[in-house]
Amino acid sequence: MVDLTHLMENEVFMAFASYTTIILSKMMLMSTVTAFYRMTRKVFANPEDCASFGKGESLKQYLRTDDRVERVRRAHLNDLENIVPFLGIGLLYSLSEPDLSTALLHFRLFVGARIYHTIAYLTPLPQPNRALGFFVGYGVTFSMAYSLLKNKLYL
Amino acid sequence: MVDLTHLMENEVFMAFASYTTIILSKMMLMSTVTAFYRMTRKVFANPEDCASFGKGESLKQYLRTDDRVERVRRAHLNDLENIVPFLGIGLLYSLSEPDLSTALLHFRLFVGARIYHTIAYLTPLPQPNRALGFFVGYGVTFSMAYSLLKNKLYL
Amino acid sequence: MVDLTHLMENEVFMAFASYTTIILSKMMLMSTVTAFYRMTRKVFANPEDCASFGKGESLKQYLRTDDRVERVRRAHLNDLENIVPFLGIGLLYSLSEPDLSTALLHFRLFVGARIYHTIAYLTPLPQPNRALGFFVGYGVTFSMAYSLLKNKLYL
Numbered sequence: 001m002v003d004l005t006h007l008m009e010n011e012v013f014m015a016f017a018s019y020t021t022i023i024l025s026k027m028m029l030m031s032t033v034t035a036f037y038r039m040t041r042k043v044f045a046n047p048e049d050c051a052s053f054g055k056g057e058s059l060k061q062y063l064r065t066d067d068r069v070e071r072v073r074r075a076h077l078n079d080l081e082n083i084v085p086f087l088g089i090g091l092l093y094s095l096s097e098p099d100l101s102t103a104l105l106h107f108r109l110f111v112g113a114r115i116y117h118t119i120a121y122l123t124p125l126p127q128p129n130r131a132l133g134f135f136v137g138y139g140v141t142f143s144m145a146y147s148l149l150k151n152k153l154y155l
Numbered sequence: 156m157v158d159l160t161h162l163m164e165n166e167v168f169m170a171f172a173s174y175t176t177i178i179l180s181k182m183m184l185m186s187t188v189t190a191f192y193r194m195t196r197k198v199f200a201n202p203e204d205c206a207s208f209g210k211g212e213s214l215k216q217y218l219r220t221d222d223r224v225e226r227v228r229r230a231h232l233n234d235l236e237n238i239v240p241f242l243g244i245g246l247l248y249s250l251s252e253p254d255l256s257t258a259l260l261h262f263r264l265f266v267g268a269r270i271y272h273t274i275a276y277l278t279p280l281p282q283p284n285r286a287l288g289f290f291v292g293y294g295v296t297f298s299m300a301y302s303l304l305k306n307k308l309y310l
Numbered sequence: 311m312v313d314l315t316h317l318m319e320n321e322v323f324m325a326f327a328s329y330t331t332i333i334l335s336k337m338m339l340m341s342t343v344t345a346f347y348r349m350t351r352k353v354f355a356n357p358e359d360c361a362s363f364g365k366g367e368s369l370k371q372y373l374r375t376d377d378r379v380e381r382v383r384r385a386h387l388n389d390l391e392n393i394v395p396f397l398g399i400g401l402l403y404s405l406s407e408p409d410l411s412t413a414l415l416h417f418r419l420f421v422g423a424r425i426y427h428t429i430a431y432l433t434p435l436p437q438p439n440r441a442l443g444f445f446v447g448y449g450v451t452f453s454m455a456y457s458l459l460k461n462k463l464y465l
Contacts, residue, residue: 088331126361203434
């Protein structure tokens with residue numbers, strides 16, 4: 001049996017695992033932020049979620065959209081759209097024997113940029129703060145994709 | 156060449172592969188459920204999807220939103236938001252040599268909780284059924300993330 | 311230390327890495343298409359994104375939804391819903407020692423179908439063009455899931 005510890009002894013792979021776990025955990029926290037605003041602002045998407053507040057007509061006032069909740073949901077969706085490519089391309093990139101310091105630079109920039117993106121989205125900070133966070137993360141993923149396709153293309 | 160069969164002979168990894176395939180297949184079925192409700196309720200998002208029902212003004216009655224369809228779409232998006240972190244964190248966790256019985260407990264709880272979440276969302280069951288499904292899956296993923304960062308942190 | 315180059319010397323795995331990188335990069339381009347239509351049509355979701363166009367009441371005209379932008383966003387979400395299962399199931403399938411030519415057929419069909427889906431969605435082409443792209447990609451993913459569960463089931 002292949003000793004899987006060995007994969008986790010590879011420094012690039014361990015770094016990828018750590019940074020990915022951190023950024024996916026951050027993404028999961030967006031669900032909690034959404035739930036927090038839904039509770040405190042009494043804004044729900046499903047009738048069963050606010051059943052304890054009333055019945056019939058009085059329920060409808062809770063089934064609406066709210067700027068704050070929609071903002072968190074947009075930030076969450078943007079995370080999904082950008083972290084999924086990082087997860088796939090980053091995993092394959094980590095297995096393609098990149099230079100450790102180059103790989104660390106990619107992972108750190110991505111994680112930093114996405115955390116900055118979330119802060120800029122939720123505060124909200126004036127543009128181009130959010131755009132900056134977005135494009136740094138975007139560029140990092142494309143840089144890994146380019147490196148992967150240049151070295152390992154097999155179609 | 157590394158004999159990849161060996162990775163698939165690792166029991167934790169085989170279990171991860173099986174449970175992940177099951178839960179991703181379940182998630183894909185949400186598309187079919189959405190399509191089913193769109194067809195039977197004649198509710199579409201794109202003019203070209205209902206072009207056979209009429210032309211011009213008469214088309215507009217089919218381009219609307221429907222409670223049932225939106226409910227399935229919310230369940231699908233919630234799946235994406237929770238299964239993506241499970242996919243990433245669970246893969247890395249499986250490669251970090253966890254105890255087999257602990258790993259199986261995590262995978263089984265997650266898959267069971269997400270299936271229960273879908274049933275609770277689509278029926279719909281009264282709260283806190285759906286919340287229970289959500290938080291069990293959420294907790295399992297964070298538990299794997301914690302175990303990973305505790306043992307293999309490399310920043 | 312396990313020599314990771316060896317994993318990347320496995321032809322199935324290299325092919326998976328190449329096709330996945332291509333389709334994830336295509337998915338990321340959807341963000342650029344959305345941004346392009348938001349800019350050229352002056353349609354924004356956040357007040358801070360159009361702050362340079364005016365203040366107060368005059369801002370509200372830019373905070374609306376637009377058919378074209380919503381169409382790109384639906385195509386992007388559909389990509390996410392279908393590429394995430396391909397990423398997870400395809401990775402595990404690639405590690406399960408499939409026949410090279412069978413694996414290549416799966417990857418090529420999936421990538422071709424999803425690119426066709428995007429073209430059919432954004433043009434838009436009349437149905438069933440988009441449905442065809444969708445179902446080919448969907449079938450390929452289920453075919454890999456079936457092959458995986460048949461050979462490597464461990465629950």
